[in-house]
Amino acid sequence: MPPRKGASLQLGWDIGGAHVKACVLADGALSDIAQWPCPLWQGLPHLDAALEQARSRWPAAWQAGARHAATMTGEMVDLFADRGQGVARIATHLEAALAGDIRLFDGDGGWRAPPEAAAHWRGIASANWSATARVLAPRAGDAVLVDIGSTTTDLVPLRGGRVAARGTNDAERLATGELVYHGVVRTPLCALGPRVQWRGERINVMNEFFASTADIYRLTGELDPAHDQAPAANGQGKDAVATRQRLARMVGRDAADASADDWLALAAWWRQAQLREIGMQLERVCAEADVLANAPIIGAGCGAFLAAQLARRLGRPYRRYAEVALPAPPADTALAGWADVCAPAVSVALLAWG
Incomplete structure (x- = not known):
């Protein structure tokens, strides 16, 4: 739903x-x-393309000089020599591309202007x-x-109205279990374990990027096609036949070697x-933070179905x-669903202006 004419506009970004x-x-x-694919490791022109799509979708935001709040994880890609360079270059890129006031979220507290990014990259x-x-x-x-x-998966304990995370950066959060490098689209299947159950036997898998987790959840019917934006591992189709063929490669077979039910069982x-x-990591995080036994899980992301x-x-x-x-959850259920998927982008906007 486009914003109404004359409204004061604020944009939240997760790069x-x-x-x-x-x-x-x-x-x-x-x-x-909205969400757009942006394989940033292939070059900053992909970020330009995503920003141009945003501009086409929300032209009023550029015309009216909207305010922008941004957070990022893109500094990790190997396009950049190190994370500090990544933060600084993304910040500079945003400043050049976006019209109006721009502020960058600093996890250490407060907000930073783009020219401050290089000096405060660790917090950003x-x-x-x-x-x-x-x-x-x-x-x-x-x-x-x-x-x-x-x-990825973020597991963040909340206690007494405060963030109770032990880690503050990727390295610390990997150590505490609060960051788990597992997702429902891009994770290589070989990362889920060296062996699988196949027709009553435990067999080894091929440690090659023949298939990803998107292939699992495409077959189970849980991955919304709107969130299935990454190319398949082999660059081929995303129909059931092509998906089964990728799973088959993981166990040294072809899709024709087994039934559709067999491949669905392997996906399961x-x-x-x-x-x-x-x-396992969630239980570890809850135990370390002494999270109350009746405290709810708040699900977000395109894999929220697993959180449930x-x-x-x-x-x-x-x-x-x-x-x-959300102060007033939208009546549009699709918009609320996208808020779950794009929670950090919504969150920086709410922190800045909500």
């Missing part, structure tokens, strides 16, 4: 390594959200999870944020392997990001 996510607040109310780098958690904490009190995206096994790993299942397994209540974070 990732694989996607750009953005939202528009019109007079403080959520008006629209990969802080999008912190923006989401800071929005939820005072609203939820005690809870656990489980944001399962295309590539991999699904359980991923759920088991994320669940984890809540059921652990006997915890389940709530969606949109119902907790």
Whole structure:
């Protein structure tokens, strides 16, 4: 839904390594959200293309000199020599491309102007999870944020209305289990384990990027096609036949070697392997932070369907990001769903102007 003419516009941005996510607040109310593919490791022109698509979708935001709040994880891609350079170059790029006031979210507290990015890159780098958690904490009190995206999972404990995370950056969060490099689209299947259950046997898998988690959730019917934006591992189609062929390659076979039910069973096994790993890390995070046993899981990301299942397994209540974070959840259920998927972009906008 485009913002109404004459409204005061604020945009929230989450500049990732694989996607750009953005939202528009019109007079403080959520008006629209979108996500575009952005394989940033292939070059900054991909960021330019995503920003141009945003400009085409929301021309009024450029014409009216809207205000922008941004967070990022894209500094991690190997286009950049190091993370500090990545933060600085993305900040410079945003400043050149966006019209109006621009502020960058600093997980250490406060906001930074683009020229300050190089000096404060450590606080800006990969802080999008912190923006989401800071929005939820005072609203939820005690809870656990489980944001399962295309590539990673954030597990953030909230205690007494405060963010109770032990880690503050990617390295620390990997060590504590609060960052799990598992997603429902881009994770190579070989990362889920060296062996699988196949027709009653445990067999080794091929440690090649023959298939990704998108192939699992495409077959199970859980991955929304709108979130299936990354190319398939082999660059081929995303129909059921092509998807089964990629799974078959993982176990040294062709799709014709087994039935559709066999390949669905293999996908279900991999699904359980991923759920088991994320669940193990979630229980670890909850134990370390002494999260209350009845504290809800707040699900976000395009893999929120797994967060809901984890809540059921652990006997915890389940709530969606949109119902907790938004002052007035939109009547448009699709818009609320996109708020769940693009939670950090919505969160930086809410922190800045909500």
